[in-house]
Amino acid sequence: QVQLVESGGGLVQAGGSLRLSCAASGRTFSSYAMGWFRQAPGSERLFVAHISGSGDYTYYADSVKGRFTISRDNAKNTVDLQMNTLKPEDTAVYYCAAKLYSGSWFSNLYDYWGQGTQVTVSS
Numbered sequence: 001q002v003q004l005v006e007s008g009g010g011l012v013q014a015g016g017s018l019r020l021s022c023a024a025s026g027r028t029f030s031s032y033a034m035g036w037f038r039q040a041p042g043s044e045r046l047f048v049a050h051i052s053g054s055g056d057y058t059y060y061a062d063s064v065k066g067r068f069t070i071s072r073d074n075a076k077n078t079v080d081l082q083m084n085t086l087k088p089e090d091t092a093v094y095y096c097a098a099k100l101y102s103g104s105w106f107s108n109l110y111d112y113w114g115q116g117t118q119v120t121v122s123s
Helices: none
Strands: 006-007 010-015 019-023 032-041 044-049 058-060 068-073 078-083 090-100 117-122
Touching: 006 032, 010 090, 019 032, 019 090, 032 068, 032 078, 044 068, 044 090, 058 068, 068 090, 078 090
Parallel strands: 010 117
Antiparallel strands: 006 019, 019 078, 032 044, 032 090, 044 058, 068 078, 090 117
16 A cells, blocks of 8 residues: 655746655555646646656656656655746646556556645746
């Protein structure tokens, strides 16, 4: 069982930055690929980024590539999402998720989810 708790959301102006963090419980954190997804009101949950268990491989949605960076610290059981040059269309609830072994773009393949953290970008 893995429990995930996100933090770091908030209100920021367009062009600004935020750093989201996800803290995971459990002793096998490095066995899980970690993903970030987001969901805007009335929309489906969309892939943002994922990172391999070792942290060696990262993948990004085209919409955030070059602006967002995913990273993890397996000693601290955390995964972060650094978001720069934020745009109003980045406004959403952001979720971290854990998937055993390999990451995926598909949310339904993830095993565990956090409760989400709201990110609002004003224009």
